[in-house]
Amino acid sequence: MRFVPSQPDRTDERGSAVVDFVLAMVVLVPLLLGVVQLGLVLHVRNTLTNAASEGARHAAALDRGPADAVSRTRERIAGAISGRFADDVRAEPTVVAGAPGVRVTVRAEVPPLGLWGPAMRLEVSGHAIAEDPP
Numbered sequence: 001m002r003f004v005p006s007q008p009d010r011t012d013e014r015g016s017a018v019v020d021f022v023l024a025m026v027v028l029v030p031l032l033l034g035v036v037q038l039g040l041v042l043h044v045r046n047t048l049t050n051a052a053s054e055g056a057r058h059a060a061a062l063d064r065g066p067a068d069a070v071s072r073t074r075e076r077i078a079g080a081i082s083g084r085f086a087d088d089v090r091a092e093p094t095v096v097a098g099a100p101g102v103r104v105t106v107r108a109e110v111p112p113l114g115l116w117g118p119a120m121r122l123e124v125s126g127h128a129i130a131e132d133p134p
Contacts (some may be wrong), residue, residue: 037112044081044110045122051076052089052104053126059091059102060128066091069104077106085110096129103127 057075059066069091077086088107095101105124109119 041110041112041120044085045110045124047080048077048085048106048108048122049124049126051080051086051126052106052124053128055089055091055104056102056126056128059104060130062131062133066093066102069102073104073106094127096127099129101127101129 051073052078055069058064058072059069070089073089073091074083074086077083077089085108086106089104090106091102091104093100094103096103105127106121106125107119107121112120113120
């Protein structure tokens with residue numbers, strides 16, 4: 001007589017991979033979308049900051065004023081992301097490190113959930129010291 005060990009009682013595991021996949025995606029998809037959205041908001045903020053700084057440097061040059069800063073900032077924003085972020089741009093003379101200069105402030109609303117949801121308000125600014133006449 002030969003001894004044959006009995007097989008352990010196995011349950012049917014067909015379809016368990018689908019359940020595992022769904023459970024993993026419930027966690028991973030929102031995490032991935034959150035990282036992408038954070039990247040988009042940071043991109044918009046950095047672009048607005050760069051445009052404000054560029055506008056301030058443009059206005060700080062000789063024979064230019066705050067109106068030139070506003071137009072230059074709006075051009076940079078519209079060229080980089082969208083003109084809808086350039087609705088509230090302000091430029092004003094200011095003092096930078098004890099010297100006369102220009103400050104450009106940009107206020108924009110960025111939807112934190114892509115195209116939906118309540119808007120998140122961003123306010124960024126850039127400044128530059130005005131050039132002295134020769």
